[in-house]
Amino acid sequence: MIDTVQIRPLTMDDYDLLTQMETGIEDDYIIRIWERLMTNDEHKVYGLFVESQLVSIAGYTIFAEQYAMLGRLRSDIRYSGNGYATQLFKHIIKELNQVPEIKWVGANTQLHNYSALRVMEKSDLPQLITFHASTLVKPRLLNYEKGEPWTPITSLDEKREWTSKFEQDSELIFPYQAYYPFPASSKLFKDDEIKDWYFFKNPENDRVLIIYYDQKKYNYAHVVYLWDDLFEQPGLWETIFETHELFKKEYGEDVHIRTDLTDTTREKAVDDAFQIQDPWILHGKWK
16 A cells, blocks of 8 residues: 655644654754744745654745755654655755745754755755854853954945955855854845944954854854954954953843854864854755
């Protein structure tokens, strides 16, 4: 007997089916934010059903109008090994490829999530970069070059000068939000966003530091620095610490300093100073 497989977008009415899935994930955040996912146009979640049983879910979120980040992949362990997750992912990608506004499709997986990595490979989403999501927990243990804080950039025109350089670099991946880096384009640097970002330049005017407020599960002062001399640039960390204090006054004492370390900066980082997650891999491609 051939199982009947159906794929469709999920709705609020599918909540009970979702909770009945045996995913092996305790306190799954998707269940907690289900209403938000179902009522926000930026999010879409699909389900794959076998004989009316929900066995796999996945979806995407739209960022900066043209980037579709796939994720929220969950499968019922009772149905594992049947390729349902890959079938669902391919279906979603096919639909996104038919949306003209979407120019880039990708996903994040952690380095040791081998089942998700196989899905990415079978879905033809190439690996782009590896990054280490890191939260500073013990600043006193940092080993960095001391110096005077960098010069703030307050002019929108000067901010644009820097972001235009990013846009012209076809290889650059920019951390647009915590956990969501994307290939650089003008869509990531709209005036109404970058006006609220804190920009700083070093004395030689050949480096720029960007810090912005972000909120995921926690509140962050998200540090964006696109060079590998994160700990060698004099005054860089003094600038970060000063801005962090400003953020705490504005957003509360529970604001954490967060950054994405590259493989190179990860090797230079003092382990005990940071809480560093299992490495993430960004997959994706332009349509």
